[in-house]
Amino acid sequence: QVQLVESGGGLVQPGGSLRLSCAASGFTFSSYWMHWVRQAPGKGLEWVSVINTGSGDTTYYADSVKGRFTISRDDAKATVYLQMNSLRSDDTAVYYCAKAFSSWSMDYWGQGTQVTVSA
Numbered sequence: 001q002v003q004l005v006e007s008g009g010g011l012v013q014p015g016g017s018l019r020l021s022c023a024a025s026g027f028t029f030s031s032y033w034m035h036w037v038r039q040a041p042g043k044g045l046e047w048v049s050v051i052n053t054g055s056g057d058t059t060y061y062a063d064s065v066k067g068r069f070t071i072s073r074d075d076a077k078a079t080v081y082l083q084m085n086s087l088r089s090d091d092t093a094v095y096y097c098a099k100a101f102s103s104w105s106m107d108y109w110g111q112g113t114q115v116t117v118s119a
Helices: none
Strands: 003-007 010-012 018-025 034-040 047-050 059-061 067-073 081-082 093-100 108-110 113-117
Touching: 003 093, 010 108, 018 034, 018 093, 018 113, 034 067, 034 081, 034 108, 047 067, 047 093, 059 067, 081 093
Parallel strands: 010 113
Antiparallel strands: 003 018, 018 081, 034 047, 034 093, 047 059, 067 081, 093 108, 093 113
16 A cells, blocks of 8 residues: 655754655655645645656745755655755644645645754
């Protein structure tokens, strides 16, 4: 069955960096776009970023993270990453990776990893 396991979250000071990982199994990872989505306390889901298949040379970002976050993938390891730099308090959220069903739709989600940005 499809499994997505996020890791790398934690507590970081404003301006700091974290790299999230999402290890995938149970499907042909290289054939699917992969997304990151987040949910801040008391708020709804916010889409963060997506990466295409193959070389991963096509990526998209929400305006709120553009220029600070970088998505990447390693098909050999069946893992998608989210490098987060210049973190701000409003980046505090549970971060989920999700498998795309057809590029922009998502059908499987991980359990999430907590990112807290605080001094």
